[in-house]
Amino acid sequence: MALVTLEAVGKTFRGRTGSWEAVRDFTLDLAEGEFTCLLGTSGCGKTTVLNLLAGFEAPTTGRILLDGIPVRGPGAERGVVFQGHDSLYDWLSALDNIGFGLRLRGVPKRERRARAGHFLAMVGLEGQGAKHPAELSGGMKQRIQIARALAADPRILLMDEPFGALDAMTRATLQGELTRIWAETRKTVLFITHDIEEAVALSTRVAVMTRGPGGTLKAVIPVDLPFPRDRTSDGFMAVFRQVHALIHAEIVAPPARAEIDA
Numbered sequence: 246m247a248l249v250t251l252e253a254v255g256k257t258f259r260g261r262t263g264s265w266e267a268v269r270d271f272t273l274d275l276a277e278g279e280f281t282c283l284l285g286t287s288g289c290g291k292t293t294v295l296n297l298l299a300g301f302e303a304p305t306t307g308r309i310l311l312d313g314i315p316v317r318g319p320g321a322e323r324g325v326v327f328q329g330h331d332s333l334y335d336w337l338s339a340l341d342n343i344g345f346g347l348r349l350r351g352v353p354k355r356e357r358r359a360r361a362g363h364f365l366a367m368v369g370l371e372g373q374g375a376k377h378p379a380e381l382s383g384g385m386k387q388r389i390q391i392a393r394a395l396a397a398d399p400r401i402l403l404m405d406e407p408f409g410a411l412d413a414m415t416r417a418t419l420q421g422e423l424t425r426i427w428a429e430t431r432k433t434v435l436f437i438t439h440d441i442e443e444a445v446a447l448s449t450r451v452a453v454m455t456r457g458p459g460g461t462l463k464a465v466i467p468v469d470l471p472f473p474r475d476r477t478s479d480g481f482m483a484v485f486r487q488v489h490a491l492i493h494a495e496i497v498a499p500p501a502r503a504e505i506d507a
């Protein structure tokens with residue numbers, strides 16, 4: 246049985262100005278230990294899918310199962326890492342930020358510190374735990390976010406463009422580190438990006454969405470390439486081209502009826 250099942254999931258937002266169909270009939274399974282990148286053009290509904298799986302939003306139609314049980318809200322078995330670093334607490338040290346969730350769960354201080362220290366080292370920041378967010382670079386803050394999510398030992402890591410705000414070099418470094426961490430922990434990961442190269446570099450499969458409104462799953466491309474990935478290899482280029490063609494078709498496709506009527 247898949248760890249996560251999204252079954253014909255749809256989400257329509259209703260507001261004062263009308264309703265907006267963000268996601269339509271989205272079906273996808275995530276197997277334990279799999280690293281899935283969700284890729285699609287801006288506004289196709291990627292974040293909405295992640296928020297539904299995180300339990301921050303409820304689907305309008307369909308259902309989401311975790312271990313066969315319907316998701317009804319957020320839970321500790323799902324760790325979320327967002328773009329940017331606004332979710333770090335400025336008044337807490339890096340180590341205390343990592344251990345914050347453990348504190349809420351009543352984990353004793355000694356154990357909390359040990360676990361936080363372990364994940365601080367895993368993200369390459371050993372010895373920097375006393376620093377506060379204001380004293381850390383953007384890349385370091387993203388590392389702290391990842392360490393914090395891992396410290397809670399979730400079964401699935403939901404990452405929404407976590408490297409989107411970083412410069413190209415820091416981004417490449419963190420991509421390499423995430424690959425290493427994933428190899429060590431074998432967490433199930435759903436990673437959102439609109440960067441095709443990032444998706445092919447990190448994942449074991451790329452799930453491509455159609456464009457919005459009402460984005461849905463278009464194709465799932467397996468990425469059966471060894472790690473660390475050589476981005477200049479023929480195999481990498483072949484997958485890149487395959488995914489690129491799928492995305493490009495969404496960009497140049499004529500507008501759907503719903504878009505003309507909107």
Ligand SMILES: Nc1ncnc2c1ncn2[C@@H]1O[C@H](COP(=O)(O)OP(=O)(O)OP(=O)(O)O)[C@@H](O)[C@H]1O
Nearest residue numbers: 258265267286287288289290291292293294439457
């Ligand atoms: N709370 C909300 N209320 C109304 N509309 C929303 C809400 N959240 C998202 N939407 C709309 O749903 C659509 C999909 O948004 P979503 O953020 O999921 O797209 P995305 O693929 O993650 O985009 P991007 O790559 O630009 O971040 C958009 O048109 C957005 O305006």
